Structures are given as structure tokens and as C-alpha cells.
Amino acid sequence: MSEQQPQSKVTAPEEMGDKSLQSNWSNVGNRALGEIMQLATRNTWMSYQPISEQQYEQLRLPQGFVKSGHGIGAMDLAYFRRSPDAPEDGPLQTMQVDGYLFMHVARPEKIEKAPDASHYQGLKIIQVNKHHNLLFRAGRTVEVISCPNAMDYILVVASSIGFTESRPDSKRYLPKGWTSRQVSLETELLVELPCPTRALFFDTGESFQGPINLAM
Numbered sequence: 001m002s003e004q005q006p007q008s009k010v011t012a013p014e015e016m017g018d019k020s021l022q023s024n025w026s027n028v029g030n031r032a033l034g035e036i037m038q039l040a041t042r043n044t045w046m047s048y049q050p051i052s053e054q055q056y057e058q059l060r061l062p063q064g065f066v067k068s069g070h071g072i073g074a075m076d077l078a079y080f081r082r083s084p085d086a087p088e089d090g091p092l093q094t095m096q097v098d099g100y101l102f103m104h105v106a107r108p109e110k111i112e113k114a115p116d117a118s119h120y121q122g123l124k125i126i127q128v129n130k131h132h133n134l135l136f137r138a139g140r141t142v143e144v145i146s147c148p149n150a151m152d153y154i155l156v157v158a159s160s161i162g163f164t165e166s167r168p169d170s171k172r173y174l175p176k177g178w179t180s181r182q183v184s185l186e187t188e189l190l191v192e193l194p195c196p197t198r199a200l201f202f203d204t205g206e207s208f209q210g211p212i213n214l215a216m
Helices: 053-058
Strands: 032-038 044-047 065-073 077-082 094-097 100-112 123-129 131-136 141-146 152-161 179-184 189-192 197-202 207-212
Touching (some): 053 065
Antiparallel strands (some): 044 100, 197 207
């Protein structure tokens, strides 16, 4: 297999990211991507191009790496401002793995417990070190979860296997006081996730991320 190279053209708002940094962009809409993790550092690398479940299963990894998840992004376009621990925004770290281009995009940090120190039912909340911008095109509907503190979490991963203990046939359980809503977009929605990002991983394979304030 020949090595993958970044694509050359991106259609996005100017404020979303630097279009000259081709490897920082991910045209993810409704396409499956794979992630791998270095066990020693927990650094997480995401495939630049779509990769099928079969291709992901057959992927030969460098020593010290494991397959950490395969899923479909809910956004139409993504941009990573920098790799974790980079001193400033700029080109992502990349590497070729078995002929596929991977980008260093994240590192999971702390798993949160519920306010009473118990575990959430069917849900893991993980603080993630990443610098991630998302674009949702006009004319579509997005799902948003709100917490009691009025902060919002937008659907980022529509379905997945391998992330935490995802089981697509599971039922989604929301903690007490949390709500979900559907938001119809009349214009493009650009979201800049904070760093660290608070990522909600449900057993259904969905992931909502924030906190953000959509005011819609």
C-alpha cells in the first residue's frame, strides 16, 4: 500500500483554521475513522482518511500501540488547532501506520465520577487534552445535551465501537437533571471545544462533548 498524503483543498470559514495546514483538517461527515493509542503516554492518534471496520481490524500497529476506537463523526468538518502539549497552534504531529496517515489529536486524562462519588450508569465522562474545532453545515439538525449548570454538550461521535465500553444496542441513560434537545441549524455552526474537553461517552457508542453555550 502506498502511503496516504493530506488532501489539498478545504471548504470552511476562514476563522475555523489555517487552510495551509492540510494535516490538521478532517473531512469527517458521516464517515468512519479509527484511533490508536500509545500505551506509555496515552497519546491518541486519529486516521486522516476514512478507514473501514475491516481495514481497522487488519491494521498493523507499531509496538506499544493499541486500537482505541472506530467511529463515525457527527460533524461535517473538523480542525485540530495543535497536538496535545504543543506550545502554540500549528501543524499536527503525524505518522504513517501500515500505509495510513495518522494525526496526533488527543490524550485522555481523568475519568470523572458522579457528584456522590459513584459511577454514572451507562456513561463515562473523561477530561480530554485536545484542541478541536467543529463545523456543522446549515440545514441539518444536531443533538445537544444540557447539564443542570446550563452548559451544553454537542454530539461529536454518532456511533462507535471500542471507545470505553460502547455497545450500540444499549439504551442511553441521562443523569438526573440532564436533558437533550434537537437543534435545527439555519446557518453554519462553528464550535471551538475548550481544552481540556469534557467528553461524555455513552454505552450506546455516542459521544457528546463540551462544555459550550449554544444559546439556541
